[in-house]
Amino acid sequence: MSLDLPEPHFPLSDVLYLSFSNIRRRFFRSVITALGIILGIAFMSALLTNSLTLGLMRAETGVEAYQYWLVGISLIVCFGGITNSMLMAVNERVKEIGVYKCIGGLDSHIVRLFIAEALMLGILGGTLGSFIGISMGIAINLNRFSFEDLYPVLMENLSVLILLFGFCLVISVALTALATFIPAKRAANLSPAEALRYEN
């Protein structure tokens, strides 16, 4: 004998709505997380843009190797920062996870909820960060080249710049999603009783 019940559903539109509500209501926390993403991504995209521009203008000097190191390190720090704030964000909501489970939420639903939130922050932070970084990467080259020289070259290679923008956005989203997945998965795996008992 068994109960013949349909599997619980969690439609994407509701996942997105709940994640969005959470970002809106916990705005300050979300801003801090987004700032971390913006800074890391802006730094990376500024350096890459600078390197690209120097190459396009056939300048004698290139970007020094140590600067790539700096980008790598800044990305790691950025990743650490996002993981930390996501850990806190998940921890704060373990009881809420317990409630979701009580009303039929599956583990995968809960991971989905957090990943959706991370994706929104990742896209927002990545877009702003890449935009700021690329603009700055171009702006610092105005010291070296005149605007009249620089502008046509950049316009010719607009597709490369757009590609760079896309690349930075993807990095941002991937880092944020990865940083969220680990704590979210761990919290989602708790039994509902454990999650409800959880004290922060």
Add this chain to the structure above:
Amino acid sequence: MTEEITIRMENVKKIFMMGTEEVQALRGINLQIPRGEFHVIMGPSGSGKTTFLNMVGALDVPTEGEVYFEDVPLSSLNKKQLASLRSYKIGFIFQTFNLVPVITALENVSLPLVFQNYSREERKRRAESILKRVGLGDRLNHTPDELSGGQQQRVAIARALAGEPSLILADEPTGNLDLATGFQIVELLRELCQETGVTVINSTHDLKLIDIADRISWLRDGEITRTQEKLDVSITAADVRIN
């Protein structure tokens, strides 16, 4: 025709490991709760009330013994089936309300219906009508932090009922409320139980609930010392030494 049994517990034991020490939270519970009954689990804190409800609500797994939900042994269900069971068959009410803080009362009540795959309009319609029934028709779009404790618990009751469950588990629903509000809340729960025919298991250490219950089980140190009809209740000094 025998009466329908919502919950049957057979020798349910639960042992927690606290470090290396074993703690017996439940020491062999045997109980049958028929459909539509308002059953009160009465016991002091630490007597195993929450553990008891966790077993019945499929939130935790017994160390030994079996819980049957409408004759289905819970140990025969996998994780997804247990989630379905909780979604379609059980409503939970907690001492600390446990509403989702970032969304409105209406959205909180709609939440169980999301998992049951109702359309957006149908969810809204149902959630609205239940919230009106619990007396919050004018608070639909308030978030939990804009509601008083009693109002939050009403939202929680509405949420528990929204999915039309056959069983409601209320874990000290009055524990965080003042006396008058707490009494209103259990009265409401009682009324709704009679209207909808849903079975209610309510844990408490509040003796006032004796008046409301159909049957009362006295839980002491993980054991049910006796189960009695309301009319048979006579309280001894040992019972009152609660908390």
